[in-house]
Amino acid sequence: MLNDHTQSISQDCGDCPIRHRAVCARCETDELARLEEIKYYRSFEAGQTVIWSGDRMDFVGSVVSGIATLTQTMEDGRTQMVGLLLPSDFVGRPGREGAAYDVVATTDMVMCCFRKKPFEDMMARTPHIAQRLLEMTLDELDAAREWMLVLGRKTAREKIASLLSIIARRDASLQLKGMDGPLIFDLPLTREAMADYLGLTLETVSRQVSALKRDGVIHLEGKRHVTVPDFARLLEEAGDDTDGGMLA
Amino acid sequence: MLNDHTQSISQDCGDCPIRHRAVCARCETDELARLEEIKYYRSFEAGQTVIWSGDRMDFVGSVVSGIATLTQTMEDGRTQMVGLLLPSDFVGRPGREGAAYDVVATTDMVMCCFRKKPFEDMMARTPHIAQRLLEMTLDELDAAREWMLVLGRKTAREKIASLLSIIARRDASLQLKGMDGPLIFDLPLTREAMADYLGLTLETVSRQVSALKRDGVIHLEGKRHVTVPDFARLLEEAGDDTDGGMLA
DNA sequence: TCGCGCGCTTGATCTGCGTCAAGGTTTTCC
DNA sequence: GGAAAACCTTGACGCAGATCAAGCGCGCGA
Numbered sequence: 372m373l374n375d376h377t378q379s380i381s382q383d384c385g386d387c388p389i390r391h392r393a394v395c396a397r398c399e400t401d402e403l404a405r406l407e408e409i410k411y412y413r414s415f416e417a418g419q420t421v422i423w424s425g426d427r428m429d430f431v432g433s434v435v436s437g438i439a440t441l442t443q444t445m446e447d448g449r450t451q452m453v454g455l456l457l458p459s460d461f462v463g464r465p466g467r468e469g470a471a472y473d474v475v476a477t478t479d480m481v482m483c484c485f486r487k488k489p490f491e492d493m494m495a496r497t498p499h500i501a502q503r504l505l506e507m508t509l510d511e512l513d514a515a516r517e518w519m520l521v522l523g524r525k526t527a528r529e530k531i532a533s534l535l536s537i538i539a540r541r542d543a544s545l546q547l548k549g550m551d552g553p554l555i556f557d558l559p560l561t562r563e564a565m566a567d568y569l570g571l572t573l574e575t576v577s578r579q580v581s582a583l584k585r586d587g588v589i590h591l592e593g594k595r596h597v598t599v600p601d602f603a604r605l606l607e608e609a610g611d612d613t614d615g616g617m618l619a
Numbered sequence: 620m621l622n623d624h625t626q627s628i629s630q631d632c633g634d635c636p637i638r639h640r641a642v643c644a645r646c647e648t649d650e651l652a653r654l655e656e657i658k659y660y661r662s663f664e665a666g667q668t669v670i671w672s673g674d675r676m677d678f679v680g681s682v683v684s685g686i687a688t689l690t691q692t693m694e695d696g697r698t699q700m701v702g703l704l705l706p707s708d709f710v711g712r713p714g715r716e717g718a719a720y721d722v723v724a725t726t727d728m729v730m731c732c733f734r735k736k737p738f739e740d741m742m743a744r745t746p747h748i749a750q751r752l753l754e755m756t757l758d759e760l761d762a763a764r765e766w767m768l769v770l771g772r773k774t775a776r777e778k779i780a781s782l783l784s785i786i787a788r789r790d791a792s793l794q795l796k797g798m799d800g801p802l803i804f805d806l807p808l809t810r811e812a813m814a815d816y817l818g819l820t821l822e823t824v825s826r827q828v829s830a831l832k833r834d835g836v837i838h839l840e841g842k843r844h845v846t847v848p849d850f851a852r853l854l855e856e857a858g859d860d861t862d863g864g865m866l867a
Numbered sequence: 868t869c870g871c872g873c874g875c876t877t878g879a880t881c882t883g884c885g886t887c888a889a890g891g892t893t894t895t896c897c
Numbered sequence: 898g899g900a901a902a903a904c905c906t907t908g909a910c911g912c913a914g915a916t917c918a919a920g921c922g923c924g925c926g927a
Contacts, residue, residue, distance in 0.1 A: 443768045445858055451771040453764040464757055466750075471761055494750070501749040502714070502742070508756045509712055513719055515763035516701035520691045522770035523699040523818025527914065562875065570771025575914055577876055593923095594875065610693055775884065810905065820885055825906055842893085842905065 409489045415439075415476035421462075428470040430484045431463030437480025438559045441472040442567060452568040453515070455560075457541055461507050465491050478559060522570045525610055530569040531579045532609035535589065539599055554599040583608065657737045663687075663724035669710075676718040678732045679711030685728025686807045689720040690815060700816040701763070703808075705789055709755055713739050726807060770818045773858055778817040779827045780857035783837065787847055802847040831856065 412435070415421060421439060422428055434456050441454035453472060456462060462474065462482065494500045521533050542556040543549070558565075562580075566573040583589050588608055590598040599605050606612070660683070663669060669687060670676055682704050689702035701720060704710060710722065710730065742748045769781050790804040791797070806813075810828075814821040831837050836856055838846040847853050854860070 441764070443764070445768070445772065446860055447858075449772040451768040453767045466754055467757065472764070495746070498743065498746040498749060501746060501753055505749055505753045505756060506714055508753060508760060509715065512756060512760050512763060515760060515767065516689070516691070516720070519701045519763065519766060519770055520693070520699040522767055524693065524697040561873095572915060573875080574877085574916080578914090581876075610695075612694055809903090821905080822886080822907085823884060826884095829906075 406485065406490075406493065409485055411484055413482045413484055415480045415482070417476060417478050417480075419476050421474040421476060421482070422470045424470055424473045426470050427468060428463060429487050431461070431465060431487055431490050432482045432484035433461050434458050435481040435483050437476060437478045439474055439476045439480055440560075440564065440568075441474055443472055450567050451570065452564065454511070455568065458545060461504070463487070465494055465504065477561075477564060527569075527571055527575050527579050528582065528608065529610045530571060531565075531576065531583060532588070532605055533611070534565060534569060535583075535597065535599070536602070536605050536609050536611065539597075539602065539605070550602055554602055556597055558595040558597055654733065654738075654741065657733055659732055661730045661732055663728045663730070665724060665726050665728075667724050669722040669724060669730075670718045672718055672721045674718050675716060676711065677735050679709070679713060679735055679738050680730045680732035681709050682706050683729040683731050685724060685726045687722055687724045687728055688808075688812065688816075689722055691720055698815050699818065700812065702759070703816065706793060709752070711735070713742055713752065725809075725812060775817075775819055775823050775827050776830065776856065777858045778819060779813070779824065779831060780836070780853055781859070782813060782817060783831075783845065783847070784850070784853050784857050784859065787845075787850065787853070798850055802850055804845055806843040806845055 413432075415437070424443065436458055439456040439462070440452050441456065442450050442452045444450040456474075464471070465487065494504070521530055525533060538558065539554045539556055540550070543554060548554075560568070562573045562576045565571075566576045569576065580589075580591075584591050587600070588604055590600065592598070661680075663685070672691070684706055687704040687710070688700050689704065690698050690700045692698040704722075712719070713735065742752070769778055773781060786806065787802045787804055788798070791802060808816070810821045810824045813819075814824045817824065828837075828839075832839050835848070836852055838848065840846070
């Protein structure tokens with residue numbers, strides 16, 4: 372079906388990930404050109420809110436660079452992060468009116484957007500887009516459910532290790548690196564954001580990060596620059612075996 | 620688009636929910652007939668496993684009657700439920716090889732199934748199916764993310780109230796009842812299953828159910844038959860305001 | 868260059884929920 | 898009808914993680 376060639380297209384990736392993520396170039400060059408016509412870019416600064424939960428959302432798009440988070444907040448202020456958007460991740464809900472979550476840029480960020488209406492029209496004309504989007508949504512669903520296990524059943528230490536392993540994995544795949552040898556990356560999240568993702572307090576996050584460092588599972592340079600000498604060890608700490616945990 | 624008429628078809632609902640859930644009768648009667656040809660039914664007894672995580676899954680389908688759960692299990696036995704499948708819910712992942720979770724029937728259950736290959740072929744020929752499936756998957760994603768908030772940030776009492784409100788809501792909508800007046804339903808889950816859904820132990824579930832009963836938020840007849848005299852009160856206990864929490 | 872603020876760490880204490888244990892009730896099956 | 902097996906409740910106790918509190922260090926603007 373579609374998946375077979377999505378890999379190959381990522382070679383001639385332009386500057387807009389949605390191009391080969393949401394559609395398949397081999398099958399529909401005409402439609403691609405049309406998408407090209409209606410796309411536009413939006414930039415956000417670190418800390419800026421992209422949309423508030425419940426707001427009307429008249430575009431869909433994908434992250435080109437930088438990082439954003441999806442969060443939910445209760446009336447009394449308790450907040451839970453429900454998604455982490457890294458470059459190439461899709462944002463938006465074709466067929467839906469409003470946003471379901473707050474979307475906030477945690478670093479400077481660029482998005483490639485399409486107005487929702489034309490995008491939906493195009494989706495109706497181009498079956499592969501809906502199929503590709505279904506694929507991506509299933510991936511996100513898997514990631515969300517994977518995360519439910521983390522939230523519901525893992526200890527604080529395991530939660531931290533799980534988050535680090537997910538970020539490490541995503542980071543490596545963005546840079547087309549393998550998983551062998553030490554992994555080095557920068558944490559894109561504050562301790563507080565990590566806590567919101569993990570259902571912990573920032574103090575507990577800080578303590579457990581320190582503990583993992585003390586035990587040699589990770590090394591830290593400054594607060595954010597992480598080295599993972601042995602990825603298998605990290606996975607073990609996360610309570611994962613050999614699996615392919617995900618993210619969204 | 621599609622959604623407009625899905626409502627109306629549910630009137631002449633036969634015995635197979637997927638018929639009007641995954642496709643739209645008004646648009647493609649031919650395709651519907653073809654679906655009809657390839658569908659078949661499977662029955663499961665309470666406690667029976669439908670598929671194991673990782674197993675090859677060569678069908679998709681939907682629940683006709685009864686209840687099933689999706690669960691994940693860690694090597695050391697900790698388990699987390701990640702979905703509750705009620706009648707009309709879709710099961711399966713078009714475009715995926717294996718099952719991602721254990722699917723277990725918790726009551727006697729009947730499913731309406733389609734072999735995956737023909738279903739996928741049909742999806743490729745019939746754009747509306749992919750779009751409808753995308754809709755449903757987005758709903759499940761919302762439900763999963765809603766649940767992440769429950770798992771990550773709510774207290775034991777709030778978790779119980781959240782679960783009860785979700786079941787009450789789903790139950791009422793299945794029976795086409797309104798949400799006014801006392802809600803009465805049977806819990807489809809054991810205390811242990813509730814615990815697995817909520818990230819708690821069964822003892823804590825039992826204690827909190829007793830507490831909600833003592834405080835008059837719910838009434839119990841036997842262990843399973845629940846009456847909710849004031850749904851708004853239950854929502855308040857759940858930490859929800861007026862929202863539309865979901866399930867999958 | 869200073870000082871202010873934000874992000875982070877670490878300590879002390881508290882508490883909600885898990886753990887362990889015992890016993891009750893309902894269902895199942897001979 | 899009786900015994901065994903599920904399923905559920907309740908109590909006593911301990912601990913992981915929350916809460917409260919103090920202080921550090923780095924970056925930034927004046």
